[in-house]
Amino acid sequence: xxxxxxxxxxxxxxxxxxxxxxxxxxxxxxxxxxxxxxxxxxxxxxxxxxxxxxxxxxxxxxxxxxxxxxxxxxxxxxxxxxxxxxxxxxxxxxxxxxxxxxxxxxxxxxxxxxxxxxxxxxxxxxxxxxxxxxxxxxxxxxxxxxxxxxxxxxxxxxxxxxxxxxxxxxxxxxxxxxxxxxxxxxxxxxxxxxxxxxxxxxxxxxxxxxxxxxxxxxxxxxxxxxxxxxxxxxxxxxxxxxxxxxxxxxxxxxxxxxxxxxxxxx
Amino acid sequence: xxxxxxxxxxxxxxxxxxxxxxxxxxxxxxxxxxxxxxxxxxxxxxxxxxxxxxxxxxxxxxxxxxxxxxxxxxxxxxxxxxxxxxxxxxxxxxxxxxxxxxxxxxxxxxxxxxxxxxxxxxxxxxxxxxxxxxxxxxxxxxxxxxxxxxxxxxxxxxxxxxxxxxxxxxxxxxxxxxxxxxxxxxxxxxxxxxxxxxxxxxxxxxxxxxxxxxxxxxxxxxxxxxxxxxxxxxxxxxxxxxxxxxxxxxxxxxxxxxxxxxxxxxxxxxxxxxxxxxxxxxxxxxxxxxxxxxxxxxxxxxxxxxxxxxxxxxxxxxxxxxxxxxxxxxxxxxxxxxxxxxxxxxxxxxxxxxxxxxxxxxxxxxxxxxxxxxxxxxxxxxxxxxxxxxxxxxxxxxxxxxxxxxxxxxxxxxxxxxxxxxxxxxxxxxxxxxxxxxxxxxxxxxxxxxxxxxxxxxxxxxxxxxxxxxxxxxxxxxxxxxxxxxxxxxxxxxxxxxxxxxxxxxxxxxxxxxxxxxxxxxxxxxxxxxxxxxxxxxxxxxxxxxxxxxxxxxxxxxxxxxxxxxxxxx
Numbered sequence: 001x002x003x004x005x006x007x008x009x010x011x012x013x014x015x016x017x018x019x020x021x022x023x024x025x026x027x028x029x030x031x032x033x034x035x036x037x038x039x040x041x042x043x044x045x046x047x048x049x050x051x052x053x054x055x056x057x058x059x060x061x062x063x064x065x066x067x068x069x070x071x072x073x074x075x076x077x078x079x080x081x082x083x084x085x086x087x088x089x090x091x092x093x094x095x096x097x098x099x100x101x102x103x104x105x106x107x108x109x110x111x112x113x114x115x116x117x118x119x120x121x122x123x124x125x126x127x128x129x130x131x132x133x134x135x136x137x138x139x140x141x142x143x144x145x146x147x148x149x150x151x152x153x154x155x156x157x158x159x160x161x162x163x164x165x166x167x168x169x170x171x172x173x174x175x176x177x178x179x180x181x182x183x184x185x186x187x188x189x190x191x192x193x194x195x196x197x198x199x200x201x202x203x204x205x206x207x208x209x210x211x212x213x214x215x216x217x218x219x220x221x222x223x224x225x226x227x228x229x230x231x232x233x234x235x236x237x238x239x240x241x242x243x244x245x246x247x248x249x250x251x252x253x254x255x256x257x258x259x260x261x262x263x264x265x266x
Numbered sequence: 267x268x269x270x271x272x273x274x275x276x277x278x279x280x281x282x283x284x285x286x287x288x289x290x291x292x293x294x295x296x297x298x299x300x301x302x303x304x305x306x307x308x309x310x311x312x313x314x315x316x317x318x319x320x321x322x323x324x325x326x327x328x329x330x331x332x333x334x335x336x337x338x339x340x341x342x343x344x345x346x347x348x349x350x351x352x353x354x355x356x357x358x359x360x361x362x363x364x365x366x367x368x369x370x371x372x373x374x375x376x377x378x379x380x381x382x383x384x385x386x387x388x389x390x391x392x393x394x395x396x397x398x399x400x401x402x403x404x405x406x407x408x409x410x411x412x413x414x415x416x417x418x419x420x421x422x423x424x425x426x427x428x429x430x431x432x433x434x435x436x437x438x439x440x441x442x443x444x445x446x447x448x449x450x451x452x453x454x455x456x457x458x459x460x461x462x463x464x465x466x467x468x469x470x471x472x473x474x475x476x477x478x479x480x481x482x483x484x485x486x487x488x489x490x491x492x493x494x495x496x497x498x499x500x501x502x503x504x505x506x507x508x509x510x511x512x513x514x515x516x517x518x519x520x521x522x523x524x525x526x527x528x529x530x531x532x533x534x535x536x537x538x539x540x541x542x543x544x545x546x547x548x549x550x551x552x553x554x555x556x557x558x559x560x561x562x563x564x565x566x567x568x569x570x571x572x573x574x575x576x577x578x579x580x581x582x583x584x585x586x587x588x589x590x591x592x593x594x595x596x597x598x599x600x601x602x603x604x605x606x607x608x609x610x611x612x613x614x615x616x617x618x619x620x621x622x623x624x625x626x627x628x629x630x631x632x633x634x635x636x637x638x639x640x641x642x643x644x645x646x647x648x649x650x651x652x653x654x655x656x657x658x659x660x661x662x663x664x665x666x667x668x669x670x671x672x673x674x675x676x677x678x679x680x681x682x683x684x685x686x687x688x689x690x691x692x693x694x695x696x697x698x699x700x701x702x703x704x705x706x707x708x709x710x711x712x713x714x715x716x717x718x719x720x721x722x723x724x725x726x727x728x729x730x731x732x733x734x735x736x737x738x739x740x741x742x743x744x745x746x747x748x749x750x751x752x753x754x755x756x757x758x759x760x761x762x763x764x765x766x767x768x769x770x771x772x773x774x775x776x777x778x779x780x781x782x783x784x785x786x787x788x789x790x791x792x793x794x795x796x797x798x799x800x801x802x803x804x805x806x807x808x809x810x811x812x813x814x815x816x817x818x819x820x821x822x823x824x825x826x827x828x829x830x831x832x833x834x835x836x
Contacts, residue, residue: 142341144602144619249601 001066001087002059004034006052008071014042015095016051019078023065023086023105026058034058062086062105069094077114080107083124096133099126100140102150115159121169123150134159134178137171137190147171147188163190166207172233182209185260191232204245204260212237212265221245222262230263239263269294269304270768272737275312276744278706279319280647280714281728285706286744291317293735296768300731310770314743315762318709320380320736322726324716325499325539325574326655327586328370329384329398329407331391332615335605336364336584336656340619343584354776357403363583363619363656371403372777373662378738378761381717381726381786384409385499385539385654386450386588388609389416390812392442393823399785400825404771408720408786410499411442412588414449414481415456417611417809418801420474423484431484432491432834433795437802441818443787443827446496446720447489450588451503452478455614458591465504467516478503482520486535492790495530495721495830497572499537505592506543511557514544518561521570529832530721533569537719540576540654541565542636548693551628555693558638566644572719574650577636577667578629579659580680582621587657590614611809622659627686627693632658634694640671641701646710647718664712665758669751671703671711676751705744721830722786739763784828791833 004026017040026034034057035049048054052071059065063085070091073079077095080088084103093111101120108127115133118126120140132154138161139146146165157175164180166188176194183199185207192210198217201209210232222244229238243259251258270293277289292301327333337343340363347362352372359369374382387395387409399407413419413435422431435447453471454464460472467479485498502517504510521536538544545561548554565571587593590606593616597604606616622629636658643649651668655661669676677696684690691697703711717727725734741762748754760775769781806814 140342140345142339142343143345 001064003056003066003068004031004058005055005068005070006048007055008051008069008073008076009053010051011072012041012051012075016041016076017078018076019081020048021067021069021076021079021088022081022083023058023062023067023088024083026067027062027065027086028058028060030057031055059086080105083107093130099124102126112156118147118150118152120147121150121152122148125150126152128152128154128156131156131175132158134161135164136162137166137169138163139165144184146184157194163188166190176213182207182260201245201260201262203248205248205250206258206260208261208263210239210263210265215264219245221247227266228263238266240266268768269307270310270735270765270770271301271304271307272310272312272317272739272763272765275315275317275739277317277729278709279729280706280710281718281723282730284729286316289317291729291737293737293765293768296735298729298731298733298735310739310763312739312763316705316740316742316744317729318378318738318740319713319717319728319733320726320738320764320766321374321378322713322716322720322722323374323379323382323652323661324537324650324720325385325652326382326661327385327657328382328655328661329367329402329409330387330395332386332586332588332617333364334394334398335617336586337361337366339603339605339617340364340584352776354778356780363581363660365660367398367401368403371405371783375404375764375766375772375777376760376775377662377664377758378740378764378772379405380734380736380764380766381406381408381722383407383445383720386448386613387411387442387444388588388613388615389438389442389444390609390612390817392444392819396443396785396819396823396825402783403780404766404777404783406784406786406828408445409442410446410448410496411438411444412448412450412613413438413485414452415454415613417474418805419485420453420456420471420476420481423481424474424476426484428484428487428491430795430798430801431488433792433798434802435488436492436790436792436834437798439788439790443785443819443824445786445788446494446499447485448499448501449482449485450501450613451505451592452481452500454478454503455588455590458594458614459608463591465507466513467503467520469503479516479520482517482536486521486524490524490527490535492792492834493528493832494788494790495528495532495832496719497526497532497534497537499539501539501587501589502544504544505540505587505589506596508546508548508550508554511545511547511560514538514541514561515564518564518568518571521568524570526570528721531718531723532721534572534648534719535570537572537574539574540652540658541573541639542576542578542632542658543654545635545639554628554631556631556635556638556695558635558642559695562639562642565648566642569648572648572650572715573639574652574654574716575636575640575667576652576654576658577640578622578632579653579663579666580622580624580629580633581659581663582619583656583659584617585620585657586615586617588613588615590616592616593618596620610811611805624680624683625685627689630684630686630690631693633680634690634696637670637677638694638696638699640703640711641699646703646707647715649711650716650719651708651711662759665755668708668712668758669755672708672754673751674700674702676754679751705742735765735768737763737765782826784826785824786828786830788830788832791831791835793835
């Protein structure tokens with residue numbers, strides 16, 4: 001695997017749109033070619049090399065390409081958008097839409113990210129060591145086909161509207177989650193190892209949510225049906241099992257009605 | 267103004283019976299002229315290419331409140347589907363199944379279309395319709411106000427007061443700057459206000475105690491009493507349900523005994539729109555089948571009816587109709603987001619996204635039904651190419667529909683992608699149809715036919731001297747048609763040249779200028795009718811939430827008006 005190191009040496013005045021910073025776009029390109037890829041600063045199209053110092057060449061394919069971003073990328077958006085393979089390591093913070101519509105590969109952010117990260121995700125891994133903003137692993141605006149697959153792991157806290165319209169895949173949050181988790185969910189798993197504020201699983205049809213801490217305002221549409229022992233993220237624990245959202249339609253599979261499951265740790 | 271001559275193209279003009287003759291088309295001051303009258307024209311070489319009049323779309327939802335609801339509540343319809351701004355266009359383009367007004371105008375022009383009839387205008391919201399018409403570049407528009415659930419209409423027709431209904435219709439056409447009489451699920455959208463629907467033509471409308479059959483017959487009589495350019499434009503009851511073909515046949519029979527009466531060359535008294543949605547057999551989605559043959563046998567035998575296809579294109583799209591109960595019914599089927607609204611005293615509407623998939627048997631049967639209708643038609647001057655944009659598919663798929671109609675190979679290639687191919691073939695007759703339409707028949711279905719049905723053959727749909735200089739040139743040689751149907755689709759997607767009102771508007775598929783577009787509407791002069799004036803005054807006083815003075819369209823909303831005058835007082 002070949003490594004391309006981008007160092008943000010000339011910080012932008014406005015936010016940078018970095019959807020071209022993906023292993024797919026860097027594959028098969030040398031240092032000079034990568035420096036000519038387009039970025040957008042506001043409505044201005046500018047070459048990547050204007051803001052970043054580029055070192056190293058891309059691999060032959062996306063899978064053989066690793067991108068390391070150094071410097072303060074707090075104002076660089078859309079890194080790894082629609083990537084299918086390869087690896088991105090962001091040494092510090094990054095802005096919105098990191099790993100949006102990602103189909104494969106791995107992104108590791110060592111700092112915090114802003115909102116809309118991992119939206120519309122279909123596969124791959126997005127690891128965030130810090131906190132994430134709102135709409136993590138959510139569906140894009142208006143879209144009813146949300147996250148389909150892949151893994152999002154955030155060590156810290158997340159904002160509101162996590163996993164809206166989730167259909168598949170897993171989101172593991174080490175800290176707390178703000179309101180609205182898995183709204184309209186029809187599959188997938190969300191694990192919150194801290195506390196959740198409320199509206200957890202609203203209008204949820206199918207899928208699983210685990211909350212290790214407390215839910216400040218649980219929804220009345222969920223009803224406790226028993227206690228179960230489950231293995232989650234490599235450890236086994238006892239959970240109270242709730243089904244819901246009882247106000248929503250639910251499919252019937254083999255004569256049994258399918259509900260969404262909300263597990264709270266006992 | 268400049269003079270133009272389009273030389274040596276293969277000209278298809280069904281209005282004059284010209285079948286691919288090599289001819290020159292002369293243009294002067296925005297009109298078609300005899301080439302001998304030109305003095306120093308600019309020459310455009312169309313050798314080896316197909317020349318037709320600009321396209322005419324008889325039924326498309328492109329402007330107005332429900333279209334805008336579709337745009338607003340489907341941001342995902344724009345995501346990754348909006349091209350970067352074309353350097354040759356003045357405005358950005360957005361969206362796919364419900365494109366922005368600008369994209370709508372540009373994309374129609376790129377396909378060689380010049381006139382689009384907005385299929386349903388809620389009268390109360392006519393200012394919005396006309397504002398969007400103004401913002402839709404290049405193509406000329408007309409809009410049909412809906413009458414089939416209007417309280418005035420229901421009351422007059424219940425009492426069989428055709429003359430009063432005609433006076434009201436004339437008033438409303440003027441108040442909304444409308445073009446003709448649109449009828450959507452007659453009675454059904456009003457019944458929906460009571461949580462009901464009219465699925466058969468003899469189901470009574472609550473309170474008004476009138477049946478859809480009486481509404482349709484009354485509106486045909488009204489239309490012919492006034493002698494409007496277009497006929498009654500009917501969206502039948504019981505749209506989209508298995509087994510509805512019998513209701514459709516019942517609706518078609520309502521036109522029996524009526525003859526067209528107008529000065530515009532229109533031959534029909536009833537235009538039945540998106541017929542594909544109304545030609546299903548069976549009694550559930552499990553055993554639904556095509557009854558296109560029953561429907562087309564009737565249509566072929568009755569000259570006073572025209573129809574359009576409403577072809578399913580197997581795309582993700584956004585359904586929108588004034589048929590409120592149908593949209594409510596549809597959202598219960600696909601569980602997607604939905605919008606429904608009642609328009610006081612007049613109509614209703616709903617919007618629901620829908621995905622027509624080659625993996626779903628019902629959808630592939632619908633695809634077959636639409637094509638069967640066109641391929642079983644004896645007279646292409648009476649069946650028109652539409653997708654009921656955006657209900658059965660976006661209008662940008664017309665070129666693909668043309669390819670399906672012109673090529674059995676294109677149909678076979680699409681059928682190969684069907685998950686339930688065998689069951690689709692069993693439920694339809696599409697696999698037994700080898701007919702391939704030619705360019706003359708395509709010209710009939712996309713320009714000459716719709717223009718005649720709309721009563722607009724003095725302006726659109728042909729290339730006779732005196733008509734508007736709207737000319738589309740496609741890179742297709744009729745003597746050497748491509749064997750690859752994709753080439754047919756490409757040629758119709760991006761015309762080689764479009765001249766609109768004598769101005770070269772599209773070149774090699776790109777919009778190069780944006781000539782002024784126009785709004786076509788019908789102004790009917792009727793004798794003064796004090797009873798109708800009093801009824802209008804009373805209803806506005808008692809029932810409307812707006813004042814009469816604020817209801818009629820203000821002049822500043824009307825963009826570049828081109829009025830068609832009808833005088834019934836003579």
